[in-house]
Amino acid sequence: MTETLFNLPAAPLLPVEGVADGYPVGRVFCVGRNYAAHAAEMGNEVDREAPFYFTKSAHHICLGGATIPYPLGTQDCHHEMEFVVALGAPAFRVREAEAMAAVYGYACGIDLTRRDLQATAKDKRRPWDLGKDFEHSAVIGAITPKAEFGEIGHQAIRLRVDGRVAQEATLAEMVWSVPEIIAHLSRFYHLAPGDLIYTGTPAGVGPVVPGNVLLGEIDGLASLHLNIGAAE
Structure with missing residues (x-):
């Protein structure tokens, strides 16, 4: 039997509210420009033909409560508060009406x-x-199961930096709804349990500096804390 040359990190495990077992992360998908006001503040227009995406490595997951070093190679690191969808069932070429069956829960990100x-x-x-x-x-807090959160609607989403509200909106302001995103993304990927979808950020994004304390909040979800440390 062939041995490995070295060991790779295990899949990140996320805590789940009220559940003993952890949620293993497979892939991380992110939706771009999903709030019209944020797109406008960045000098862009929303593409209303279809959502678009970028990805992050699961190894770049950071659990809430951490203190992280200021990121390498940048002089202008920004915060972007997001509603994260955690999948718990496969989804491939699903219709919008079927898409929510793939959702396990939600988290602040x-x-x-x-x-x-x-x-x-x-x-x-x-x-x-x-x-x-x-x-x-890819910062994320504890997952709340879908049934405990209820229907996605006008829940507030906000981010505080050192106690000051920097970003605030409602989930109803998303251009593309969660069922629309899952249905569209499932046309290009075999979505699977463990996949996370960061659904975009409201207006108010801005820089972080060493010493900042971030607090992310979405009504009905566990809050998310992050401390920005000194650069390495």
Whole structure:
């Protein structure tokens, strides 16, 4: 039997409210420009023909409550508060009416973004990987099972930086609903249990600096804390 040359990290396990077992993360999908006000503040328009996506490595998951070093290679790291959908069943070419059957639960998330590197990539018409997919960039809190959360509607979503409200909206303001996102994404991937979908951020994104304390909140979900430490 062939032995491995080295060991790789195990899949991240997320805590689940009221459940002893952890939720193993497979893939991380992120929806871009899913709040019209955020798209406008970034000088963009919402593509109302179809949602678009980028991805992050599951190894870049960061559990809430952590203190992370200020990210490498950037002078302008931004916070982006998000509603995260955790899948618990397969979904492949599903209709919108069937899509919610694949959902296990929801969580608060923060998509950290190296905005300067993302801007450079945009200017050169290159992928966003350096701006989006880096260590500790997919921050997430405990998952709340779907049945405990209830229907997605006008729940408030907000992010506080050092106690000041920086981002605030409602989930009803998403351009693409959760069923629409799952149905569309399932046309391009065999979605599976363990897949996470970060559903986009409201307006108010902005820079973080060492010493900041972030608090993400969505009505009905466990809150999310993150401390920004000094650069390495």
